Structures are given as structure tokens and as C-alpha cells.
Amino acid sequence: MTSVAAAAAGRRQRVLGVVGILGFLLTWELVALSGTVSRTYLPTASTTLLRLGRELTTPGFWAILADTVITWSAGLAIAVVAAVALGTVVGLVPFLERATHSSVEFLRPIPSVAIIPLAVLVAGLSREAALMVVVYAPFWQVFVQVLHGVADVDPVARDTARSYGLGRLHRLRHLVLPTALPYVITGVRLAASIALVLTITAELVIGNPGLGRQIELYRSAPDAPGLYALVLVTGGLGILVNLAARAAERRLLHWHPSVRREAAL
Amino acid sequence: MADTTHEKPSETRSGALLSVRDLGKTYAVGSGEVEAIRSISFDVRAGELVCIVGPSGCGKTTLLKCLSGLLAPTAGSVALDGQTVLAPPKKMAVVFQEYGRSLYPWLSVQDNVGLPLKARGVPRGERDDTVRAALEEVGLGHALTAFPWQLSGGMQQRVAIARAIAYEPEVLVMDEPFAAVDAQTRADLEDLVRRVWQDLGVTVLFVTHDIDESVYLGERVLVLSSSPTVVQEDLSVDLPAERDQISTRALPQFTELRTHVHEQIQRAKRGDRAGLPA
Incomplete structure (x- = not known):
């Protein structure tokens, strides 16, 4: 009964979503056709979608998309692995936590974009420079979540582990890390979106291959439909990541508790 | 009927498995101190089923944490099999009141029960057999792959008891294990504890605030005073070994015992410490 109602609600939501997108495209089309904005800057929705379709059939587009996805995923992976490893160590050793606290609070709010010149200085106009930028903010995002997660071990769960003779490694693997996992995943979900923004930004500014650089090339061409088509692609990528x-x-x-479904046995 | 000795011999009685001597615990709170336990001494022989009952806030949980090596006492000592307890002993298993927090939600029922064995290095096949046997003992042989949160409170506490059984302890310590379950489930679980005790020959230390429960379950009841805590009375329960929720509770001895313990608790609550060690 409830699941049927939920399914119906889900269907209605999806239908509304499609209606919303169609409404947006229609408005775009009409505004572009009305000529309020020069066609050079605002191509129609239909032109853009046709152009997008054409892009999707060229191998060059897929190579560019792959570049972006590789930079994004490599950056995110480095950030997550480093943050989980360092966060666990720092979170479990009170001395380290106290010693690093102020440095972390200082470094964390520095916007990743602000370190682009530094990255270029160190690594040149390269993918490595882009990676430094992509890693920076997501690292802190996950690191702070890991610190919170590691500190959230339930006292009864800890007493249980101790009284049943679980050693350090077993406690880490079966108690500390699972406790921290929900925090880590929230961190990774947010970090994934941030990393995508930073990947595109780095490609735009540093000029390493990828969607960001191609958008910049289409801007200077100038090729407005191509530019708009790729912006739509970045949006789609964001949705997929999420x-x-x-x-x-x-x-x-x-x-x-946030995910599970209670099922009586 | 009631063996009302307040003073316990200071040396370990022969055959004592667990020996608590002048145990005291004082917490530092801010710049001051709070004396949770003044001085507790008692012995538990191998194979006994002892209930510890006391007014709320008398330091039962503190006592239990000291007994199980989770908390260091500030005075006195606990010895298990002649060895001073400084860390959680391998021969002891604890069943906590908060089963929902003591069982790990990310592990299935069988993995929860098997985790301590895994940590001990018991090989897979043997572990699976022990886990299955323990879960069958508590009537949950069908729930191996379920997750704890899919089970009712009573069933979750059964899983925790199975985990304790699978650990094959000499002493089973239970901290108000049934405080959070409904009356019917509670009666079933009480009978389960009696059965496990008889089947496995394990020594059981059962902490509770429920007077009826302490008398129904125990072969012996230790009544604690209010804080700062001492042992107010050490009472042996002369009820038949085979107990039944209806007929045992209807026995005149049962009523006498529970009335007696009740009076002791009331006395403890009033702070009447006449005849107790200072």
C-alpha cells in the first residue's frame, strides 16, 4: 500500500521534472527567437541541442570528455585516499589532532582557485598542475568529515570491542572505519561535485585538455552553439556524478538509519 | 532463610573464581571528587549464578565496568582465577544493556556473533559452527543473515547473548540486559539465562535494578547500598533449581525473599547504613 503510494508519488515527480525541463527549453527557445539578445551570444535551444547531438557523434568530443573525467576522477581519488588515511591517523591520536587543528583551520578555507598560480609555478601548464587544484579543496572536505567520523565511535560499541578482546586492527576495521563511513561518504559526495567544478576551472585557466579548455576554444572561435552545448555537457556530468x-x-x-528499511522478521 | 553476613572474609575463599576485594571507585569531577563506590568485597564461586541488585544510581554500572576490566578501580582489586583484572579478561564476556549500540549495525547477526572469534583467530569453519550453535541455543538459528536492526529488541538482546556464549567465557557478566524490553519478552529472556547457565555451566553475574528478577534468576543475591556503595546484604536464594515464571513466583519463599530484598532496598534508599562497613 505504502510502496504503491510511494511509487505513484515518484512517477508524478518524474513527470513534473520532464515538464520542468521542457518548459525551460521552450522559454530559452522563445527568448532566443525574440532577438532580445543577439544570436551571436545566445543561440536557440534547438540549435544548441542539434549541435550537442553532432558533438556526441565526433570521436574528438569523447576524447575531450575522457580527459575531463580522468582528471576529475584521479583528483578525487587522490583526495579521498589521502584524506581518509591522514584523517584516520590524526583523528585517532589526540596529540596530532591538537597539533594540527589550527593549521587545518587556516588551510581549509583557502579557495582551490587561489592556488592555481602556485600550481602552475610548481608544475607548469600541465595536468599535474590541474590535479593539485582538483585535489586541494576536496581533500579538506573529506579530511574534516573523517575527523568527525572517527570521533563518533559509540562508547558502548567501544566497550563491547574492548571486552571481547578486539585488537587495534580489528577495532579499526570493524568499528572505527564503519562508524566513520557515513561521514566519509557525505564528504565524498560533496567533494565529487567540488572536484568537477575545479576540473573544469583548471582546464579553462591552465589549459590542460578537457571540456573546460574546449569551452574556452569555442568562445574564442567564436562558436556560441558549441560553447552552449559543452556547458550542457558539464551540467549533465554533474548530475551523473551526483x-x-x-x-x-x-x-x-x-x-x-538514513538508508535502511526496517523489515520485521 | 536469609544469610545476612555483612562482613566477608578478607582472603579469597577456596574455590572462588571471581574475587572482589575492597573495591572502590572515586571519579574526579572538576576540582572535586565523587565517590561512586566506597568499598565492595565479595566472592563468586565457579558455576554460581549471582544477581547484583541495588537502588538506582548506586554505582551498579561502575561496579560492572570495574569487574570487567573496562574501568580501573581507585581502590582495591578484582581477581579472576587468581589473576588481578587490569584489562578485559579473555575468560569473561559482557552483555550490555544497550543492545542496539552494542551490536554493530553494519554486520549481520552471524558476523556480530563471530567477530570476537575472528579477532581471536578462530578459523572460518570452526567459527561458523560455533556461531550457528550459539544462535541456535538462543533460538535464533534462522536469523543468521539478518541485520540486528531488522530484529525486535528481545531478539537483538538474544543475539548479544549468543555472542557472549560463542566467546566461551568462564564468567558471563550481564548489565541490566532486559531493562529495555517488554515484560513478556523479559520473562522469556530470564528463562533463557537460567537455561544457558544450566546448559553451559558458566558462572553468571547478573546486574539488575529489578528485585523480582534478581530473586527469580539468582542462586544468590547481592544487595548493594545506595552511594557511596557497599554490599548491604549477601543473600542465598533457596528456590528450586527448575524455575517457572508462574509457579516459582507463586511460592511463599519467593514472596518472602522479594519482600526481604525490597525492604533492604528501601533501607538502602533511606540511607540507613547501620551495621555496614564505614
């Missing part, structure tokens, strides 16, 4: 993160969350946290 969907993937949500799916991973549901899978990894199937046991967590």
Missing part, C-alpha cells in the same frame, strides 16, 4: 554518489551511498550504507 547520481553515482547517491547510488554508492545507498549501497554502502544499507545498514545506516
